[in-house]
Amino acid sequence: MQTETLIWLIPLPPLVAFTLIVLVTNKNRALSHTLGVGAAFLSWLGAIVVFARAIGEGFHHLGEAPFASAFNWLPLGDSFLQIGVRIDPLSAVTLFFVGWTVLMITLYSIGYQNFGAPKGDHDRPGLPPHGATVTDDHGHKHTVPSVEPNYSRFFAFLGLFAFGMYVLVVSDNLLTLFVGWEIMGLCSYLLIGFWYARESARAAAIKAFMTTRVGDVFMLLGLVYLYSEAGSLSYHVIFSPEVLERLAHDPAVGGLLGLTAAGLIGILLFIGTVGKSAQFPLHVWLPDAMEGPTPVSAMIHAATMVSAGVYMVIRIFPILSAGSDHGQMTAAMTVLAVIGAFTALFSATIALAQNDIKRVLAYSTISQLGFMIAALGIGAYVAAAFHLMTHAFFKALLFLGSGSVIHGMEHGVLHTGDHDVDPQDMRNMGGLRTRMPVTFWTFLIGGFALAGFPLVTAGFWSKDEILADAWAHQHYTVFITLAVAALLTAFYTMRQITMTFLGEPRTEAARHAHETPWTMTLPLAVLAVFAIVAGWIGIPNDFLGLDLGEINFFHGVAYTLLPSGIEPPGITFHIIPLLTSIGVAGLGLYLGWLVYRGYTAGASDPLQKALGPVYKVLQNKYYFDELYDFLFVRPAKWISETFVYLWLDRGLIDGILHTLARIAYWLGGIFRNRLEMPIISEGADRLGDGVRDFGWLLRKSQTGNVQGYLNIGLVLVVVIGVVVVLLLN
Amino acid sequence: MIPLSWYLILAAGLFCLGLYGVLARKNAVAILMGIELMLNAVNINLVAFWRYQEPLDVAGQVFAIMVFAVSAAEVAVGLALVISLYRRRRSVVAENMDLLRW
Numbered sequence: 030m031q032t033e034t035l036i037w038l039i040p041l042p043p044l045v046a047f048t049l050i051v052l053v054t055n056k057n058r059a060l061s062h063t064l065g066v067g068a069a070f071l072s073w074l075g076a077i078v079v080f081a082r083a084i085g086e087g088f089h090h091l092g093e094a095p096f097a098s099a100f101n102w103l104p105l106g107d108s109f110l111q112i113g114v115r116i117d118p119l120s121a122v123t124l125f126f127v128g129w130t131v132l133m134i135t136l137y138s139i140g141y142q143n144f145g146a147p148k149g150d151h152d153r154p155g156l157p158p159h160g161a162t163v164t165d166d167h168g169h170k171h172t173v174p175s176v177e178p179n180y181s182r183f184f185a186f187l188g189l190f191a192f193g194m195y196v197l198v199v200s201d202n203l204l205t206l207f208v209g210w211e212i213m214g215l216c217s218y219l220l221i222g223f224w225y226a227r228e229s230a231r232a233a234a235i236k237a238f239m240t241t242r243v244g245d246v247f248m249l250l251g252l253v254y255l256y257s258e259a260g261s262l263s264y265h266v267i268f269s270p271e272v273l274e275r276l277a278h279d280p281a282v283g284g285l286l287g288l289t290a291a292g293l294i295g296i297l298l299f300i301g302t303v304g305k306s307a308q309f310p311l312h313v314w315l316p317d318a319m320e321g322p323t324p325v326s327a328m329i330h331a332a333t334m335v336s337a338g339v340y341m342v343i344r345i346f347p348i349l350s351a352g353s354d355h356g357q358m359t360a361a362m363t364v365l366a367v368i369g370a371f372t373a374l375f376s377a378t379i380a381l382a383q384n385d386i387k388r389v390l391a392y393s394t395i396s397q398l399g400f401m402i403a404a405l406g407i408g409a410y411v412a413a414a415f416h417l418m419t420h421a422f423f424k425a426l427l428f429l430g431s432g433s434v435i436h437g438m439e440h441g442v443l444h445t446g447d448h449d450v451d452p453q454d455m456r457n458m459g460g461l462r463t464r465m466p467v468t469f470w471t472f473l474i475g476g477f478a479l480a481g482f483p484l485v486t487a488g489f490w491s492k493d494e495i496l497a498d499a500w501a502h503q504h505y506t507v508f509i510t511l512a513v514a515a516l517l518t519a520f521y522t523m524r525q526i527t528m529t530f531l532g533e534p535r536t537e538a539a540r541h542a543h544e545t546p547w548t549m550t551l552p553l554a555v556l557a558v559f560a561i562v563a564g565w566i567g568i569p570n571d572f573l574g575l576d577l578g579e580i581n582f583f584h585g586v587a588y589t590l591l592p593s594g595i596e597p598p599g600i601t602f603h604i605i606p607l608l609t610s611i612g613v614a615g616l617g618l619y620l621g622w623l624v625y626r627g628y629t630a631g632a633s634d635p636l637q638k639a640l641g642p643v644y645k646v647l648q649n650k651y652y653f654d655e656l657y658d659f660l661f662v663r664p665a666k667w668i669s670e671t672f673v674y675l676w677l678d679r680g681l682i683d684g685i686l687h688t689l690a691r692i693a694y695w696l697g698g699i700f701r702n703r704l705e706m707p708i709i710s711e712g713a714d715r716l717g718d719g720v721r722d723f724g725w726l727l728r729k730s731q732t733g734n735v736q737g738y739l740n741i742g743l744v745l746v747v748v749i750g751v752v753v754v755l756l757l758n
Numbered sequence: 759m760i761p762l763s764w765y766l767i768l769a770a771g772l773f774c775l776g777l778y779g780v781l782a783r784k785n786a787v788a789i790l791m792g793i794e795l796m797l798n799a800v801n802i803n804l805v806a807f808w809r810y811q812e813p814l815d816v817a818g819q820v821f822a823i824m825v826f827a828v829s830a831a832e833v834a835v836g837l838a839l840v841i842s843l844y845r846r847r848r849s850v851v852a853e854n855m856d857l858l859r860w
Contacts, residue, residue: 732859733855733858733859734852734853734856735855735858736781736852736853739781743781
């Protein structure tokens with residue numbers, strides 16, 4: 030098949046699966062998940078084939094002549110909005126990891142949603158399964174996990190989500206990118222609220238939707254502004270040197286803040302990413318999004334959707350950097366660097382004090398996305414794309430691993446019957462290493478990749494590249510901030526691993542946890558492979574000063590963003606960032622192990638003693654939820670309930686209407702009593718009476734006597750004659 | 759030659775006699791006779807005007823003859839009505855004939 034045709038087809042299978050599951054197969058679990066996984070597999074196949082052909086083309090060549098096809102879509106006056114597909118090195122790489130993670134996560138969901146388990150005793154749709162009682166051959170009663178009541182619905186939503194993501198990746202313009210973006214926003218909302226009977230899940234879903242909406246509105250503004258400036262949203266138009274040149278030199282509309290048009294557009298679009306990729310200050314929704322089932326957290330809130338924000342920023346990097354000489358930061362890039370670096374450090378500190386296994390990962394996701402944004406801010410877009418890819422693999426792995434842990438713990442909870450034990454709380458775990466070996470080893474690989482364990486893991490290479498870029502371009506503030514964030518990352522990752530897997534079980538439930546089925550462990554194993562090898566393609570060519578030849582295959586992504594004929598600027602190897610990477614990772618991991626290895630059940634967190642009141646602040650996420658509640662939610666409620674409803678609606682508008690009604694009533698009374706009754710009605714009566722009376726009067730003259738008539742006629746003739754004679758004279 | 763005005767005065771007097779008859783007499787036959795007098799007064803006028811104003815034109819005489827014919831027909835109809843009424847009411851008094859009264 031022609032590559033362009035194939036690209037068009039990639040997003041379709043999940044959409045078809047979504048439609049079929051919703052309309053046809055939703056009663057049949059096996060059929061639904063077969064459709065879901067089958068569609069994910071087809072898309073994966075398409076993605077891999079396209080990726081392989083992209084490699085075959087060579088990134089250098091592909092950057093100049095991407096696979097692209099487009100046609101006119103919406104007629105707009107004298108032009109058309111085009112839609113089309115485009116695979117350049119960046120989208121090829123993105124397609125690769127999206128294909129893999131979507132397939133793995135869909136497969137994993139079969140096990141996670143307990144396919145094959147009996148129906149729950151008192152499960153109902155909208156709540157997580159509570160477990161089912163079964164009687165074995167010996168007559169013993171056991172409580173085992175029960176199947177998810179809304180099983181098919183889950184796969185339908187995953188399909189729709191995958192469709193959105195693929196649309197976003199293959200599209201050749203910002204408009205369809207935005208369409209995919211919003212489809213994912215919807216799916217995120219639906220899946221966070223998957224257990225909709227839970228108050229907290231509903232609240233989290235609404236929070237996620239509303240918060241990202243804030244960003245999306247700004248992004249839409251940016252798109253409109255860009256369209257009005259460039260007349261198109263297709264990449265090949267808006268990233269052409271002429272358009273960029275113009276954007277870089279035109280001042281922004283209204284001369285806002287002294288920005289150029291490119292700067293304002295870039296910042297507006299970036300605010301969309303701030304919402305989608307949960308950057309400060311719109312980061313608050315992502316941790317709450319962990320209310321959704323774990324595969325959702327893995328897919329949407331770690332590997333793909335939040336990555337889409339970074340993907341979009343990489344896409345628009347030419348606009349962000351328009352007008353800068355090499356190495357010099359534009360205003361928009363400064364914003365990115367500040368927000369990214371701050372977010373990276375800020376959320377890493379919060380992650381230190383979280384006890385929910387998924388929340389730690391959620392904050393680490395925010396932190397890692399901050400790394401990427403900061404990297405973009407200092408111009409290291411290749412490093413950002415590299416980290417985007419490795420992060421997608423190892424964070425998906427970690428989330429799926431945590432889901433596996435939770436699943437194992439739930440098994441233990443059901444076995445012991447002690448439902449007070451929270452299966453997500455790491456304080457209740459410990460010792461899962463021997464009980465869940467596959468999960469342990471894969472989680473360890475993922476955790477080490479996140480922490481940047483030197484030389485082996487993917488995370489090390491990508492994070493190292495970001496730090497190296499920061500160092501090489503003398504952005505020392507960013508460098509130090511990210512290095513500290515990396516240290517904290519390694520620390521809380523090791524804390525998580527230690528608390529979860531090492532030591533002795535701290536609860537009965539943990540003691541009875543056991544390994545999850547192959548549908549869950551297989552994706553873990555596959556992703557674990559990528560969490561290691563995905564980093565090797567980005568090893569610097571001059572690592573340690575050696576000449577490794579063209580080992581760095583990933584650098585070719587740069588050709589996506591560069592005008593043709595320009596080689597991507599390389600950075601020379603420097604030992605300091607390398608030592609920093611190794612140092613912070615090693616130190617963090619060691620400290621994490623050292624501090625938490627002796628953690629026992631019921632003991633307070635060792636950090637609590639060390640940090641004192643700061644720990645409480647961290648645990649409460651710097652009170653951002655409370656702050657936003659105070660700043661936005663309550664004023665919004667006050668405005669809607671008191672101001673708009675009571676004052677404006679009931680008081681002012683209803684008051685005006687009531688007054689109007691009263692005035693109309695009063696006017697009506699006046700008209701009736703003063704005009705209608707006495708004048709019109711009475712007048713008509715009088716007229717009738719008068720005519721009648723006059724008629725009575727005239728009747729008398731009709732005597733029937735011809736001579737009488739003639740007499741009158743004579744008199745009249747005489748009178749008229751006299752008058753005429755007098756007048757004529 | 760007798761001046762025209764004399765004829766006109768004669769005709770006016772005759773017309774007034776007829777009119778008086780029509781207005782004042784009770785007998786319906788007498789009323790019809792009054793009408794005849796008025797018509798003949800007009801005829802005198804017509805002939806007089808013809809003779810004094812346009813003697814070469816016969817229109818005046820023709821008019822007079824037309825009036826005779828019409829008055830003869832009218833009297834025939836009028837007397838028939840009077841006879842019919844008399845048969846019904848045994849009276850030819852005009853005042854009693856109030857069929858058109860309200």
